[in-house]
Amino acid sequence: MIDALTGVLVIPAIAAGLLxxxxxxxxxxxxxxxxxxxxxxTAISLFVVEPTSGSYLxxxxxxxxxxxLTTFVGFTTSVFSASYIGHEIEIGRLTTAFVRFYHAMxxxxxxxMNLALVANNIxxxxxxxxxxxxxxxxxxxxxxxxxxxxxAWKYFILGSVGIALAxxxxxxxxxxxxxxxxxxxxxxxxxILVRHAAKFDPALLNVAFIFLLLGYGxxxxxAPLHAWLPDAHAEGPxxxxxxxxxxxxxxxLYALLRFxxxxxxxxxAIAPGPLMVIMGLVSCLFAAFMLYRRRDIKxxxxxxxxxxxxxxxxxxxxxxxxxxxxxxxxxxMHSLTKSAIFFAVGRLTVTNPVLGWGLVLGVVAxxxxxxxxxxxxxxxxxxxxxxxxxxxxxxLVLGILVALGxxxxxxxxxxxxxxxxxxxxxxxxxxxxFAHLAIVFMAGIYMPPALVDGFQNVARLLG
Amino acid sequence: MRGLSFDIxxxxxxxxxxxxxxxxYQDRLYALLNIYALHxxxxxxxxxxxxxxxxxxxxxxxxxxxxxFKAIVIPTALHRIIVRxxxxxxxxxxxGVGPAMLLGMGLVALSMVVMLRVTAEADPLAREDLAFSLSxxxxxxxxxxxxxxxxxxxxxxxxxxxxxxxxxxxAKGMPLVVExxxxxxxxxxxxxxxxxxxxxxxxxxxxxxxxxDRFRGERR
Numbered sequence: 233m234i235d236a237l238t239g240v241l242v243i244p245a246i247a248a249g250l251l252x253x254x255x256x257x258x259x260x261x262x263x264x265x266x267x268x269x270x271x272x273x274t275a276i277s278l279f280v281v282e283p284t285s286g287s288y289l290x291x292x293x294x295x296x297x298x299x300x301l302t303t304f305v306g307f308t309t310s311v312f313s314a315s316y317i318g319h320e321i322e323i324g325r326l327t328t329a330f331v332r333f334y335h336a337m338x339x340x341x342x343x344x345m346n347l348a349l350v351a352n353n354i355x356x357x358x359x360x361x362x363x364x365x366x367x368x369x370x371x372x373x374x375x376x377x378x379x380x381x382x383x384a385w386k387y388f389i390l391g392s393v394g395i396a397l398a399x400x401x402x403x404x405x406x407x408x409x410x411x412x413x414x415x416x417x418x419x420x421x422x423x424i425l426v427r428h429a430a431k432f433d434p435a436l437l438n439v440a441f442i443f444l445l446l447g448y449g450x451x452x453x454x455a456p457l458h459a460w461l462p463d464a465h466a467e468g469p470x471x472x473x474x475x476x477x478x479x480x481x482x483x484x485l486y487a488l489l490r491f492x493x494x495x496x497x498x499x500x501a502i503a504p505g506p507l508m509v510i511m512g513l514v515s516c517l518f519a520a521f522m523l524y525r526r527r528d529i530k531x532x533x534x535x536x537x538x539x540x541x542x543x544x545x546x547x548x549x550x551x552x553x554x555x556x557x558x559x560x561x562x563x564x565m566h567s568l569t570k571s572a573i574f575f576a577v578g579r580l581t582v583t584n585p586v587l588g589w590g591l592v593l594g595v596v597a598x599x600x601x602x603x604x605x606x607x608x609x610x611x612x613x614x615x616x617x618x619x620x621x622x623x624x625x626x627x628l629v630l631g632i633l634v635a636l637g638x639x640x641x642x643x644x645x646x647x648x649x650x651x652x653x654x655x656x657x658x659x660x661x662x663x664x665x666f667a668h669l670a671i672v673f674m675a676g677i678y679m680p681p682a683l684v685d686g687f688q689n690v691a692r693l694l695g
Numbered sequence: 696m697r698g699l700s701f702d703i704x705x706x707x708x709x710x711x712x713x714x715x716x717x718x719x720y721q722d723r724l725y726a727l728l729n730i731y732a733l734h735x736x737x738x739x740x741x742x743x744x745x746x747x748x749x750x751x752x753x754x755x756x757x758x759x760x761x762x763x764f765k766a767i768v769i770p771t772a773l774h775r776i777i778v779r780x781x782x783x784x785x786x787x788x789x790x791g792v793g794p795a796m797l798l799g800m801g802l803v804a805l806s807m808v809v810m811l812r813v814t815a816e817a818d819p820l821a822r823e824d825l826a827f828s829l830s831x832x833x834x835x836x837x838x839x840x841x842x843x844x845x846x847x848x849x850x851x852x853x854x855x856x857x858x859x860x861x862x863x864x865x866a867k868g869m870p871l872v873v874e875x876x877x878x879x880x881x882x883x884x885x886x887x888x889x890x891x892x893x894x895x896x897x898x899x900x901x902x903x904x905x906x907x908d909r910f911r912g913e914r915r
Contacts, residue, residue, distance in 0.1 A: 355870065389848060393836060396855050400832060403862045406869055407814070407821065415868025435813035 235283035237291055239274035240299060240346045243267055248339035257321060257331045261314035264335050268310040271342060272303040287421050290352030293690050298349050298486050301564055305478045305571050306342050308664035312575045313338070313471035315661040320469070330374060334469070341367040341475065345483050352422050354402050357487060361398070361451065364480060365391045372468035383463035390450060390460040398447025398487075404440035405494070408432040425494060434500035441504055444491050445511070451484030453538045454545065455515035462526075465534035470574055473530055477537040478571035482563060485541070489548060489694060496551075496695050508549030509624065515542030516631040523638030529646050532639075533573055536598060539635050540566045546628060547613045548694065550620070556691035558612035565605040565672055569597045572668035575661075590665050592647045597672050599636045605675035700748045701820055707741035708827040711861060712803060715834040715854055719799055720792045724777050724846055728770045731850050735765035738857045745864045748820075754864055761860065769853065773846060790841045802833040824865025831858030 247267030254260050278296050285291055317334070320326045326334070341364055348360035369391065373384030409419040412431045418424050450457040465473045492504045519539035526532035544566065547559030573594035576587045597604040610632060617625035714734045721727040739762040746754030788795070806829035814822040835855025839848050863869055 385845070389839065389852070392852055393839070393855075396832065396852075396859060399859050400829070400862060403859070403866050403869070404825075407825070407866050410866070410868065411816075417870045419868075420870060433813075433816060435815070439809060439813045 236274050236277045236281065237283040237285075237289050237350055239277075240271055240303065240350065241343060243271045243274060244339045244343035244346065248336050248343060251339055252332065252336035255328070255332065257317060257328055257335075260332060260335045261317055264338060265307070265310045265314055267339060268303070268307040268342065271346070272300075272307040275299045275303040285352055285423065287417065288352055288356060289350045290422055291350060292693070293686070294489070294693055295349045295486065297560065297564075297686070297690055298482060299346060301482065301567055302345055302349065302479050303342075305567055305668075306345075306475070308667060309471050309474050309478070309571060309575075310338065312474070312661055312664045313469075316469070316471055325375065334371065334374060337367050337371055338471075341371070345479060348483050349486060353417075353420050354405060354422065354425070355420050357490075358395070358399055358402050361448070361484060361487060362395045364483065365395060365451065368464070368468075368472065368476060368480060371472045372464045374469060375467070377467070379463075380467040383460075383467035387460040387464040390457065394447045394450025394457065396447070397443050397450075401440045401443030401447055401491075404436055404443065405491070408436040408440060422490065426497060429494050429497035430499065432498055432501075434498055434502075437495060437498055437501045441491060441495050441502070441507075445488065445504075445507060448484045448488045448491075449511060452481055452488065452545065453515070453541050454511045455518045455538070455542065458515065458519075458538050461538060462531045462534040465537070466528050466531040470530070470577060473534075473577075474571040474574035477534070477574065478567040481537065481541055482567060485544065485548075485563070488545075492548070493693075493695060505549045505551050508545050510549075512542045512544070512546030512549055513624065513627055513631070515539070516546065516628065517542075517634070520631045520635035520638065523635055524641070526642070529577055529642075530574070532642060532646075533570065533577070533598075536635065536639065537566075537570055539631065540570070540598075543610065543613060543628065543632070546624075547616075550613075550617055550624075551695065552616070552620075553688065553691045554616040555613065556694045557687050558609055558616055560687050560690055560694075561675075562606065562609035562613060565609050565675060566598075568668040569594055569604075569606060569672050572665045572672070573598060575665040575668075586662055587665070588647055590662070590669065592643065593669055594665070595639055595643050595647070597669065599639045600632060601636075603673075603676040605672040608676050700744075704741070704744055704748065704820055705823055707737060707744055708824055708861060708865075711737050711741060711857070712827050712830045712834070715831050715838075715858075716796065716799055718838060718850070718854060719795050719834065719841075722788070722792075724844070725774070727847055727850055728773055728777075731854060732766045732770040734854050734857055735761055735769075738860060739766060741861060742864045745824075749867055751868070757860065757864060761857075765853065765857070773849070777846060788841050789843060795837065795841050799834050799837055802837060803830040806830045806833055818867075821865050821867060825862055828858045828862035828865060831855070831861060834858075 244267060247263065251260050251263060251267075254263065278291060278299065283291060317326070317331055321328065321331065344360050344364035344367060348357050348364060351357040351360055366388075369384050369388045372387055373380050405425070406419055409425055409428065409432060411433070412428045413419040413424060446457065450460075453461040461476075465476060468476070488508075492508070495501045495504045516539050519535045519542060522535045523532060523539070526535060540562070544559050544563050547555045547562060573591065576591040576594060597606055600606045600610045614625050614629055614632075617628060711734065714730060714737055718727060718730050718734065721730055739758045742754055742761055743758035746752065746758060790798070807826050810826035810829050811822060814825060832855050835851050835853075835858060838851030838854065842848050842851060
């Protein structure tokens, strides 16, 4: 029996198989879009009919939000990717064989991310995140230039170290759960772990969380472990940069949040919040200052992603209904805005007014100016922190302002400058970018009560 | 549980740490690969012994995978790659052998202190296994950091994975799903690496990662 939960896995899996065999990039680009759309619709249906969770797959209010966001950005990126790939083939940067590989990998990546989000088993989740990492490594290196290879190699080495640490943490969680739940599969199932978390050995759980924080934190792009992220963003194909920034970071964050919930249930274990607050603040400040030195535009937005992931991790680390709500909102807004920016990257207002102004709008949004959605969520993060820890909020505001300055200093050259060298008038699709920006704009002015309720519900769940 | 079976498990896990140390001071790629094969062999023996004392037949499968795949197939394949690339000369290390060994000892001490303290209530076998496997993981990391050559970084990564397998088998009754996935991930990792090595070969005529550093994006 196939319900919506298996649907979000089966559709990308079948599509990946088909795309690997089909020749002709036009057809496969369309098929890619179609598969992503179907996955998105299936994900939406999770809100209508909620399937029952089994011992392998799980659906609850938390991962529903993540799944819908992932499949939505996955769909819009596939639309953008269709026009992008067409252009790459025209100028001869990619051959058709590579494009076939690219499309198949795109669906494998969607499959892996969805699997990580719906997995009810900490081992399965780890496998899925590792799979997503390896897929993106291959995609980052697809141009086979010097820079692309270096970026992919760096990403691969750092990513696998992170993933290895995460596995060690996963094993430790199992070790902590085993004396309480008993041997076997049950001691790795989220729903069962959560029920018994209070009785786990706190010391073992603490060490496990440190490993998980370092391991999955590498994938989130937190500050001391972020070195792979700017290179991977700068050298890969642009749709992949959009997916990396908009989605893969979120998936790793989701894993971290799940383990945080587990630790929060054990009164004797360390509070995971302060650790996340520190890492978040450090990432935010560090990345904000790094924005000033970047000359490559994609690299700069990669640092901006680190900054925003820092803010999000900070918000979740603070915890509490309001900060969690703000973190969740900020994550959604960041995903949408950042992928919109990557859809328009490299366009000047002179050569391509529509995309160029779209890029300007995107930068204004990502810098956190009112009345756009990111302003709302950043304001919520800061104000909820001010009420509790004014000092931390001051540091956070400093980071946000420094980043704002950095982005605006560069805005002049990246959008209003005169074209240098031969400009290829790439006819990228406008629709995905403006769809994203429209949502971000809407969210800054009016949020539907149903959405607010949903987010509040999840925020309470996160504790 | 204490007694001979415990002693043998202890011996095998301890030897794995020892072989990790041996990897640290190898300065030739062929020798490094041979030591890696030994590493995988010790791992296979250790896993098989765990399968025997835990009475968990599925662990034998993990042992066989370690033996066939990690001790034979991968070293042979890497050997051929090295021959084809003609890079069997010395390995360039970032840190000298002496400091690397000292760092390694520090890491092993660290993992003993951390793991033995937090697992005070677990059964002694699992405790020591975890402490040893964390040592192997950290030594693998150290090796990845102290080598510049892409092949030896890969070997460092694989010995790190061996440490993870040791941890997973030491955790009694851990579902097979995970072990297979670990073995599987090594396979994928190897394919990825293989592709990378050949691509690097195509473009650079060297697998020295330092050569890649010349192409830092920021210096454009």
